[in-house]
Amino acid sequence: MELDDLKGLINQKLMEGSPNITENNFTDLLKGKASSVISKIKKSLWFEIACCALVVPLFIGIALFSSHSSLKIYFGLFGAIFIPFTLIFFYLLKKINEFDQSVLPIKENLQQLIKMLEDFTRRYFQFNMALLPICFLVALFLGYNEKEPIAVLDNIFDKLKVNKSIYIGFIVGYSIAIVFGLVYLTKWYIRKLYGKYIDQLKLLLTELKED
Amino acid sequence: MDYKEKDFIQLLNQNQKIIHKVCNLYMNWQEDKEDLFQEITLQAWKAYSQFRGEAKFSTWLYRVALNTAITFFRKDKKNAFIDTVSEMPELTVPMDRDPIEDKTKAMYEAIAALSKIDKAIVMLYLEDYSYAEISEIIGITANNIAVKMNRIKVKLREATLKNFERI
Known part of the structure; x- marks a missing residue:
């Protein structure tokens, strides 16, 4: 029972049950939506870019027009950090579009896809993590050194009636918990979205590299 | 359009x-x-x-x-x-079994159980592409394709025999 003896029959069997697709059906298929990982990443990148486009002018506006120096620095830094990330997201999108239009040999295609997914997940993680030090350390530093009182915050602390050491202890503990929680959660989320897929692609590549 | x-x-x-x-x-x-x-x-x-x-x-x-x-x-x-x-669509009629159809079914099942990479190589082989042409599509050397194809053939022979006995 050799493959060569059954070539013709296997070829026939591979066509069994396949409907004939007309040119009109193909026209409809071209209007459909892709469900590949690449199209999901593209959607995700467009979402990040849209968020950046919304947030950058808003934060820069707050930085320019706020009367509090801490808010100026805080939102100014936020706005500034979003700009290079917007550019990085555009760069990744350009690379993904180029890859999407290319027809490479299977091995090279797998290598490029793995590299692209790893690049994307790394940048996504960096983007999320870059905001943490600003969120906590800069906010703490600036809030502590703010000369002009911020009425809204002062009202909250007055109502809670906590003394300064408890307040600082709580803020430090809260910051540490949130930082570790966010690092772990972001890693888990990225792994859940793309981790298994990347592993499967790596297995295929390993198989191709075997002699 | x-x-x-x-x-x-x-x-x-x-x-x-x-x-x-x-x-x-x-x-x-x-x-x-x-x-x-x-x-x-x-x-x-x-x-x-x-x-x-x-x-x-x-x-x-x-x-x-x-x-x-x-x-x-x-x-x-x-x-x-x-x-x-x-x-898989049933090819055989229980009372009047065609051994060639059974063999084809057994081989088809064996191919379906191959890895994604091996399936690609078999598919191109079935289409009569040369090893050089297959190597261009897969992206590994023609020698490597020949080695893999020999292994696949052995794997298919063994799996087909098992499947055939079961059918």
Whole structure:
């Protein structure tokens, strides 16, 4: 029972049950939506870019027009950090579009896809993590050194009636918990979205590299 | 519809067998086959602007279809081998068994159980592509393809025998 003896029959069997697709059906298929990982990443990148486009002018506006120096620095830094990330997201999108239009040999295609997914997940993680030090350390530093009182915050602390050491202890503990929680959660989320897929692609590549 | 799209659809229509074969080989469930068919069509359309006609359209389409199928994953339970068997159309008539049909079915089941990479090599081999041509599509050397093909043949022979005894 050799493959060569059954070539013709296997070829026939591979066509069994396949409907004939007309040119009109193909026209409809071209209007459909892709469900590949690449199209999901593209959607995700467009979402990040849209968020950046919304947030950058808003934060820069707050930085320019706020009367509090801490808010100026805080939102100014936020706005500034979003700009290079917007550019990085555009760069990744350009690379993904180029890859999407290319027809490479299977091995090279797998290598490029793995590299692209790893690049994307790394940048996504960096983007999320870059905001943490600003969120906590800069906010703490600036809030502590703010000369002009911020009425809204002062009202909250007055109502809670906590003394300064408890307040600082709580803020430090809260910051540490949130930082570790966010690092772990972001890693888990990225792994859940793309981790298994990347592993499967790596297995295929390993198989191709075997002699 | 512009000229380019019309041209593309015409070529795709003439070569649709390739997409059907790839979908049938890589997916077990009808719904998944339809999804993969759509994905390959869209992927080919996206890449069509880069098609310069240096290779035959059919070879180019094989490359697109196999790349798409290999990187297209569905939930594990759907791809389990048992589903492949249950989903396969019954060829044999119990009272009047045709040994050639049984052998074909046994071989088909053995091919369906191969890895995604081995399936791609077998598919191109079945289409009578030379080892040099297969190596260009897969991206490894022709010698490596020959070694892999020999191993696949041994694997298929053993699996087909087992499947044949079961049938």
